[in-house]
Every structure is written in structure tokens, then in C-alpha cells.
Amino acid sequence: MKKDKFNSKFREYAKTLSPQSHEQKLIGEIYQSFNNLLGVNNCIQIGSYPRFTAITPVNDLDILHFIGNWDEKNHDPKTALENLQVLLNDSYKNPTDYEIKISLQTHSVTISYLDGEEEVFSVDIVPAYIFSKNEFSEDTYKIPEIVREKYGKNRTEYYQKLFQEHKEMDWITSDPRGYIMIASEIDKSTDGEFRKTTKIIKAWKNNLVDEDKNLELKSFHLEQVITNFFQEDQNLEIFDAIFEFFVELPGMINSPNQITDRANSDKFVDDYLADFTEDQKEKIKFARDGFFIKLENLKESISIDELLKIDFYQRKPSEKFLFDYRIKTFIDSDLKFRVDGFVKPLTGFSAGWLTQTPQLQKGLTRGKDQRKIEFSIQVDNISADEYRWKVRNSDACSQPRGEITLNHTKNTPDEVTEYIGDHYVECYAVNKSVCIAKSRVSVKII
Numbered sequence: 001m002k003k004d005k006f007n008s009k010f011r012e013y014a015k016t017l018s019p020q021s022h023e024q025k026l027i028g029e030i031y032q033s034f035n036n037l038l039g040v041n042n043c044i045q046i047g048s049y050p051r052f053t054a055i056t057p058v059n060d061l062d063i064l065h066f067i068g069n070w071d072e073k074n075h076d077p078k079t080a081l082e083n084l085q086v087l088l089n090d091s092y093k094n095p096t097d098y099e100i101k102i103s104l105q106t107h108s109v110t111i112s113y114l115d116g117e118e119e120v121f122s123v124d125i126v127p128a129y130i131f132s133k134n135e136f137s138e139d140t141y142k143i144p145e146i147v148r149e150k151y152g153k154n155r156t157e158y159y160q161k162l163f164q165e166h167k168e169m170d171w172i173t174s175d176p177r178g179y180i181m182i183a184s185e186i187d188k189s190t191d192g193e194f195r196k197t198t199k200i201i202k203a204w205k206n207n208l209v210d211e212d213k214n215l216e217l218k219s220f221h222l223e224q225v226i227t228n229f230f231q232e233d234q235n236l237e238i239f240d241a242i243f244e245f246f247v248e249l250p251g252m253i254n255s256p257n258q259i260t261d262r263a264n265s266d267k268f269v270d271d272y273l274a275d276f277t278e279d280q281k282e283k284i285k286f287a288r289d290g291f292f293i294k295l296e297n298l299k300e301s302i303s304i305d306e307l308l309k310i311d312f313y314q315r316k317p318s319e320k321f322l323f324d325y326r327i328k329t330f331i332d333s334d335l336k337f338r339v340d341g342f343v344k345p346l347t348g349f350s351a352g353w354l355t356q357t358p359q360l361q362k363g364l365t366r367g368k369d370q371r372k373i374e375f376s377i378q379v380d381n382i383s384a385d386e387y388r389w390k391v392r393n394s395d396a397c398s399q400p401r402g403e404i405t406l407n408h409t410k411n412t413p414d415e416v417t418e419y420i421g422d423h424y425v426e427c428y429a430v431n432k433s434v435c436i437a438k439s440r441v442s443v444k445i446i
Contacts, residue, residue: 009304129143211312283312388427
């Protein structure tokens with residue numbers, strides 16, 4: 001499949017990930033209800049939704065409520081939050097048909113929208129002190145560190161931990177307006193490629209967590225990785241950015257503390273990676289390889305939804321793929337390219353080309369009747385920059401191989417029939433780091 005087809009499929013799929021119209025309507029009405037209550041200048045919506053990188057479903061919303069200027073010695077929000085709870089109980093006008101439940105935490109007020117016993121949506125109103133200005137002359141804030149925790153169970157556990165350890169909540173500097181400004185500018189300059197790329201990466205990340213909850217990469221971190229890609233090259237297309245993300249992923253998870261928080265030069269949005277075990281990192285790499293293998297073989301009839309499903313591929317130590325060399329695969333079906341293997345004569349046995357000799361396709365002998373095969377290009381109207389060859393033996397044998405070599409197979413001129421199983425040899429025609437054609441020969445050894 002050519003690059004323009006890939007880009008088109010990714011862009012169309014990204015549209016399906018955007019919050020649905022009924023979600024947008026609900027969020028808009030709820031946020032406006034708090035603007036009406038608190039004053040439009042006294043609160044701000046934070047998170048991925050105002051940056052236009054949220055994906056469906058959206059079930060919660062964080063709102064910062066400004067309660068004054070930061071005072072290093074006096075920043076207990078207890079009174080302000082208690083007053084807010086009273087205000088909500090007395091004056092809040094619920095714009096929905098759902099019942100609401102208002103709960104006071106030590107550093108936030110939670111409003112739950114309920115359909116019977118089921119929570120349909122929730123809002124956390126978090127106190128914020130005005131702290132300083134960013135480079136856009138917009139306010140930055142001091143907020144409770146609880147905001148860094150994912151809404152729901154994570155925050156509940158965080159509150160419990162503080163209580164059990166008799167610790168006070170830390171306050172961190174936050175620059176939501178700066179992140180919103182940068183996301184908006186990059187998305188505009190890339191004609192939406194930034195937003196669409198981020199949503200697809202988040203969808204893959206969510207699928208990964210669904211498969212294994214211990215493999216949770218943080219959405220905000222991944223969004224900042226994509227931000228950096230497009231800041232470095234605003235001409236990236238969606239396929240290029242997605243490809244770059246998965247190429248860089250192993251290095252990313254092995255090297256935490258690379259992306260500085262805008263508001264805290266001593267904080268990193270990827271610091272959580274330092275807690276990942278080797279097993280966790282290895283399994284993420286398996287999922288990444290599974291994605292790439294499907295991408296290299298994606299046909300127009302296969303959906304992006306299928307591509308983003310998690311397959312953990314545990315490659316053999318010797319196995320290589322084109323993506324290991326940053327080679328993208330855009331197969332041009334109009335090109336003519338075919339390879340074959342010539343099985344050399346042996347007394348008492350058939351010889352000839354593998355793809356043209358049915359007797360040879362039934363299986364080749366080994367041991368004392370070992371056969372020699374020379375692989376070569378038989379049809380080629382491409383004149384590629386280079387040709388790469390891969391020999392892959394069956395996983396059941398002791399030497400599965402899988403190496404990729406330039407111009408010929410590793411053991412040219414003669415590969416030999418040493419191991420039983422269903423094997424294959426594949427050749428890739430590469431122009432300017434793009435595989436534009438490939439051909440495979442099956443080799444059965446009995």
C-alpha cells in the first residue's frame with residue numbers, strides 16, 4: 001500500500017476517535033454551568049480535552065478554580081474548598097438530567113453525575129493559586145499534586161497513602177495555558193496532523209492497558225513526545241509521525257527523565273518510567289514489534305482498528321525487520337518483482353526453481369541428502385537503490401535465523417537444507433529507505 005493510502009486510512013480513523021457529538025454537548029454544558037457559577041475568569045478546564053487531543057469515551061473533567069495568589073507560607077485550601085462545597089450545594093444549576101453527588105476531598109471537590117447508581121460523568125474542581133507568567137504572558141498556577149494522578153481509583157489511593165503516612169499534599173507549578181497554546185499552534189501549523197497522530201497513539205496505548213494494566217504509559221507523556229516530533233519537523237505527515245513514535249519507543253521507555261515539564265524545570269513528564277521493571281519494558285517492546293509487523297504487511301482491506309489491536313510478538317534474538325533500519329514499507333503493486341530459489345542437482349532427486357517445480361514444493365531432503373539452494377531475483381523492473389534479503393527458519397528448529405543482509409542471503413551462493421520445517425526467504429527492494437516491493441519464496445524441508 002502506498003503512503004497516501006496509509007495517510008488517508010490513519011486520518012479517517014482518527015476522526016472516529018474524537019469525542020462524539022453527545023459527549024461534546026455534555027462537556028460543553030457542564031463546563032458552562034461552572035463558568036456561570038464561579039465566573040468565567042475564575043476557572044479553567046485542563047487536560048487533553050481543551051488541547052483537542054482527547055479520545056472517546058470522555059468520562060471526567062478537571063477544572064482549576066482560582067482562589068488567590070500563591071503564598072509560600074499560607075496555602076491551605078481547606079476554607080476555600082468548604083466554601084465551594086456550600087456554594088455548589090446552594091447554587092449550582094445542574095444542566096443535565098442526571099442526579100448529582102457532591103463530595104469534598106482534602107484538595108478537591110468532586111461532582112458526580114449519576115444515572116441511578118452508575119456514574120456517567122464526573123468533575124473534579126481543584127484549587128489553584130496564581131503563581132507567575134509564562135512566555136505567552138499567561139498565568140501559571142500552583143496546584144495540588146493530586147492532579148498528576150489519573151482520575152478515580154488512582155486519586156483515591158493517593159489520598160489514602162497521604163493519610164496513612166501522615167504527609168501533606170505537595171504543590172506543583174502548572175502551566176495548562178501554555179500547553180494549550182502550544183498544542184493549538186502546532187495543530188494549526190500541521191493542518192491537524194498533530195491532533196490526529198496523538199489520538200491514534202493514545203488509542204494504541206489504551207489497547208495496551210486493556211491487555212495488561214501494568215503496561216500503562218501516560219497519555220500526557222505520549223502527547224508531549226508527539227509534540228516534540230512536530231516541533232522538530234512541521235512537515236511530518238501522520239504516517240511519518242506514527243512510524244517515528246514506534247521506532248523511538250524502546251529507547252523512550254529505557255531512558256526516563258527526558259521531557260521537562262514546562263512549569264517545573266526540575267520535573268519530568270516521563271519520570272514515571274523509572275519505576276518500570278525490565279519485564280514491563282520488554283513486554284511493551286513485544287507489543288511494539290507486533291504493531292510494526294502488522295504495519296509492514298498492512299493491506300488496504302485491513303482496518304486501522306485491527307492494526308491497533310495488541311499482538312505481543314517475541315522475536316528470536318537473531319531476527320531483524322525492516323523497521324529496525326528505519327525502512328518504511330510502501331508497496332507499489334504496479335511494480336514487477338519476483339525472487340526464486342534454484343535447487344541444485346543431486347543424483348536421484350529433482351532440481352530446478354522452487355516456485356516452478358511442484359515436486360520441490362512438497363519438501364526438500366536434508367542430512368546425507370542435503371540440498372543446496374541459490375536465491376536470486378528473477379523479475380525486476382525497479383532498479384532499486386538496494387536489495388535486502390531475509391532468511392527465516394521455522395520457530396521449531398534450533399536455528400530460526402531471521403537476519404537481514406544486503407544484496408544476497410547470508411550464505412550465498414548456497415543456502416543448505418539443514419533444519420526440518422516450513423521456512424521462507426524474502427527479498428526487499430528499497431529506494432531511499434522505503435521498501436517499494438518484496439517477494440517471498442517458501443522452503444519446506446522434510
